[in-house]
Amino acid sequence: MGAVKNKRMPRAVRERQMLDAAVRTFGQRGYRAASMDEIADLAGVSKPLVYLYLNSKEDLFTACIRREAKALTAAVRAGVQPGLPADRQLWDGLRAFFTHTAENPDGWAVLHLQARTHGEPFAAEVAATREELVVFVTQLIAVAAREAHRNPSLPDREVAGLAEALVGAAESLATWANATPGVSAKQAAATLMDFAWAGLGNLMESRPWSGSGPADGLHR
Amino acid sequence: MGAVKNKRMPRAVRERQMLDAAVRTFGQRGYRAASMDEIADLAGVSKPLVYLYLNSKEDLFTACIRREAKALTAAVRAGVQPGLPADRQLWDGLRAFFTHTAENPDGWAVLHLQARTHGEPFAAEVAATREELVVFVTQLIAVAAREAHRNPSLPDREVAGLAEALVGAAESLATWANATPGVSAKQAAATLMDFAWAGLGNLMESRPWSGSGPADGLHR
Amino acid sequence: MGAVKNKRMPRAVRERQMLDAAVRTFGQRGYRAASMDEIADLAGVSKPLVYLYLNSKEDLFTACIRREAKALTAAVRAGVQPGLPADRQLWDGLRAFFTHTAENPDGWAVLHLQARTHGEPFAAEVAATREELVVFVTQLIAVAAREAHRNPSLPDREVAGLAEALVGAAESLATWANATPGVSAKQAAATLMDFAWAGLGNLMESRPWSGSGPADGLHR
């Protein structure tokens, strides 16, 4: 009883409806608990059609992961302008990230919660996306180091850990912001930016990160 | 066929064996995918005995969550000495946290991945534990602020966000460290401590956090 | 392996086959002892199909009760002509009742034995049907009283008791007739009619009830 049954739609449209339904169902119920029946129902199509187009539950879930992963990285990329200074890029990226996850809570749940919970076919899929973000952050850190004329560059492993920590914090904050009424994407981004750029120690001494871009009131 | 079948053991022992098997199975397969058959098998007992002692799959999972949550918070608490400076307490807590999660990867998977993925009975259970850690970190930040004679205290929501970010980063790093060969608990703790205390900005300027305790070469 | 497996039948037909099998199995084994496996097998379908159409064991049993109850009351109603004198109506009703129960022993067992033995969902269901019969008999007694120009009408509770006794006797006789070879529906009806209308006392004095309708040799 999900959507109205429209007969004879082009395949691409039908597939999108199915993926929409699947993302929503997987995101809310989890991979195992979601039933193909419910998904087909929510998509407004018959079950055999789902199998015809998407092959199997596993493939369907993989397709969901791929679509949502692509959407997330695209959103982050679209939010960032390569030429700007590193901290500005980070700030822009974080805002895009938090905005997108807030607008697509089910997709985010699929990526962050569900996909990692279930065995190898899926964890690998999502790990690749995550890696992409980590690499993006890693490069930003490297750029920032260059910009700061920092001589003895940080060891790679150290940088990897920092990027990992930053991405992990972002992921947690995204889930937290989704679950906490009254926390906007912008606030989440600001909190993390402070945390990441200035560090707690500096915050204690009242020196929050203040942005390096144009004075457009980046946060607060 | 998991363990050797030792007949006639006292209830407490059997119960522990069952919980061990359950944590391992739930941690690796997830709540839904784990079967009571596999758990009973791994524990070296028959299924009815599992039901006799632990009641139901739901109750068994809850018991796992409770046990692992208690163990984790106990480990962190045991690693921290209340009298020391805030940054030292944070450092000690992080080391205890990463050490414990590294030593109990399945328990950590149950808490961080599985329990949050499945509906209300369990999410609430684990949220309470997480809250405990967040509160601990929140208080540390407050103490640090006092120690730094910081006058206009940070707004509560800000502090909450920071604590959330820190805990989230720790959680992510724990999972990352578990999955990355060659990353020790100490290194994970050091990375996060740098990140949290100094911030990326300072790191760029070569001013990593260096510890406030006795000069015992806390890290690096 | 009960029936021949005819594939692809319309739903209504399959549902009837399932109910037939269920009535037979429940009637012979009882609610608890009957297994869904046996019912599905006897119906010549797989278990999931039974669940798809009938939902659950409880619902299946309820459906059996409803169908058999409706069939029984319909049979009795069809056997009785409202315009005739009360004793003739009673006679016709009894014959229809005994005929139907003799032709549907399993259905009768479900109604009389099994449904009343198991808790509330079912007992209520069958009680309603029984009440219908009791009311029917109660009204007949009242009509008979009017026909006999009996002045001080019998107290209601008394009439209720009498109707109850009559229905109870009929139920018992139906089961007895089913179990005793050589006892026909007609004989059972005649015995009860004598018993009910004339009473033992009159029978002793050789005055059996002889019918009030046309001289068609109603019995004997």
Place this chain on the structure above:
Amino acid sequence: MGAVKNKRMPRAVRERQMLDAAVRTFGQRGYRAASMDEIADLAGVSKPLVYLYLNSKEDLFTACIRREAKALTAAVRAGVQPGLPADRQLWDGLRAFFTHTAENPDGWAVLHLQARTHGEPFAAEVAATREELVVFVTQLIAVAAREAHRNPSLPDREVAGLAEALVGAAESLATWANATPGVSAKQAAATLMDFAWAGLGNLMESRPWSGSGPADGLHR
């Protein structure tokens, strides 16, 4: 947690406790739904002891049936004085019957509802008892016929049917009286006595059965 655990009681007493618990449980839950666990618990003993004394669930149920059957027939017999006129004997027997079933509802449920519902081992057991009552009633009818100097005696099959109807009516009324608040054993007996002895026909003409014994206000 049923009864207080009294250690070291003579076997006869323990067995009685078990049977009491079993009758109650079987009467209320039914044979299949009753669990040995619940029975042992209610009896205040351990399960192995039940098996030691009563062998198996089947044997236990059979023992219940036997005990309750014996108690019922004994009660009826004790209520009847062989020398008295037939209708007085019937009246006394009915009163004893309804009194006993009212005082032992669980025992009556075991005999009338549960035992007949389940396969051969039990149905036969209870059928024997029922037969005993039917024979008793059959003989009463024969005696009454002699007393009434009725010449052409009723055919045997006819008498058997009448006895069956009377016993059936009694059984139904017993269950009805148990379920209907405000109906006493005496009232039930009176209703049935009217019905059986006078017949509905006579009742219409205001000639209820009035008893043949001493004028002690037998009913009403």
Place this chain on the structure above:
DNA sequence: CATGAATGAGGATTCATTCAT
């Protein structure tokens, strides 16, 4: 005697998946 420990066997229910139309 009495019991805590333990299990084999079975039963209700669900689900991903496939044909025949």
Place this chain on the structure above:
DNA sequence: CATGAATGAATCCTCATTCAT
């Protein structure tokens, strides 16, 4: 294309029953 009909294979859970102490 689209679907109603159908199922093999699990999965959770319960219960009568038995030993070793």
